[in-house]
Amino acid sequence: xxxxxxxxxxxxxxxxxxxxxxxxxxxxxxxxxxxxxxxxxxxxxxxxxxxxxxxxxxxxxxxxxxxxxxxxxxxxxxxxxxxxxxxxxxxxxxxxxxxxxxxxxxxxxxxxxxxxxxxxxxxxxxxxxxxxxxxxxxxxxxxxxxxxxxxxxxxxxxxxxxxxxxxxxxxxxxxxxxxxxxxxxxxxxxxxxxxxxx
Numbered sequence: 001x002x003x004x005x006x007x008x009x010x011x012x013x014x015x016x017x018x019x020x021x022x023x024x025x026x027x028x029x030x031x032x033x034x035x036x037x038x039x040x041x042x043x044x045x046x047x048x049x050x051x052x053x054x055x056x057x058x059x060x061x062x063x064x065x066x067x068x069x070x071x072x073x074x075x076x077x078x079x080x081x082x083x084x085x086x087x088x089x090x091x092x093x094x095x096x097x098x099x100x101x102x103x104x105x106x107x108x109x110x111x112x113x114x115x116x117x118x119x120x121x122x123x124x125x126x127x128x129x130x131x132x133x134x135x136x137x138x139x140x141x142x143x144x145x146x147x148x149x150x151x152x153x154x155x156x157x158x159x160x161x162x163x164x165x166x167x168x169x170x171x172x173x174x175x176x177x178x179x180x181x182x183x184x185x186x187x188x189x190x191x192x193x194x195x196x197x198x
Contacts, residue, residue: 002049002050003026003027003028003029003049003050004021004026004027004028004029004050004051004052004079004081005028005029005031005046005049005050005051005052006018006028006029006030006031006051006052006053006054007031007032007038007041007051007052007053007054007055007067007071008030008031008032008033008054008055009032009033009034009035009038009054009055009056009058009063010033010034010035011054011055011056012056013054013055013056013099013117014030014033014054016054016099016101017052017054017081017099018030020081020082020083020099020101020102021081023083023084024082024083024084035063038055038067043070043071043074043076044074046071046074046076047076048075048076048077049076049077050077050078050079051071051076051077051078051079052078052079052080052081052097052099053067053068053071053078053097053115054081054099055067057117057135057153061115061133061134061135061151061153062133062151064097064115064133065115065132065133065151068097068114068115078096078097079096079097080094080096080097080098080099080100081098081099081100082098082099082100083100083101083102083103083104085102085103086100086101086102086103086104086105086106086118087103087104087105087106088100088104088105088106089106089107089108089109089110090108091108091109092106092107092108092109092110092111092112093110093111093112094112095112095113095114095115095116095132096114096115097114097115098112098114098115098116098117098118099116099117099118099119100118101117101118101119101120101122102120102121103120103121104118104119104120104121104122104123104124105121105122105123105124106118106124106128107124107125107126107128107144108126108127109126109127110124110125110126110127110128110129110130111128111129111130112129112130113129113130113131113132113134113150114132114133115132115133115134116130116131116132116133116134116135116136117134117135117136118130118136119135119136119137119138119139119140119156120138120139121138121139122136122137122138122139122140122141122142123139123140123141123142124136124142125141125142125143125144125145125146126144126145127144127145128142128143128144128145128146128147128148129146129147129148130142130147130148130152131147131148131149131150131152131167132150132151133150133151134148134149134150134151134152134153134154135152135153135154136148136154137153137154137155137156137157137158137172138156138157139156139157140154140155140156140157140158140159140160141158141159141160142154142160143159143160143161145163146160146161146162146163146164146165147163147164147165148160148165149165149166149167149168149169150167150168151167151168152165152166152167152168152169152170152171153169153170153171153172154171155170155171155172155173155174156172156174157174158171158172158173158174158175158176158177159175159176159177160176160177161176161177161178162177162178162181164181165177165181166181169181
């Protein structure tokens, strides 16, 4: 298989992607390691090589989605990175630039849109939909028949039991979420009360 070119931002996500590719016996090359390098990189020089954007969930995943858009309009060959230990049902639908990490479980009838990162040991139930540019943390659990909106961060060790999490939400306070969650809400680790963005 061709070498995969990795655009990174200096986060631990880059090393995780390299480790997963090594486990899959796929060679890779890191082209950028900071936001400064990303901003000045000549994306035209990549041609039609295989690329992956291993950028953390900063700013509700906007940075990753912005660079991904630049790559897409240049018609780069954007790939998914999936660890061999991940358990994915045969009928799962995946977009592009998706990361499925170590021991993640994704059950039947699930649809994962473009640029979604599913981290270590995350567990997605049957018929889950995760819209583009989202992030599911380590050991997070999303129960069956749940829809997660775009640009949403589901934190580590978080359980989503609601059937709808709207777009632009940051749910990083550990615990179980059971209610429908509306757009632009943030439950963060330090917060005593939810913070709403208007």
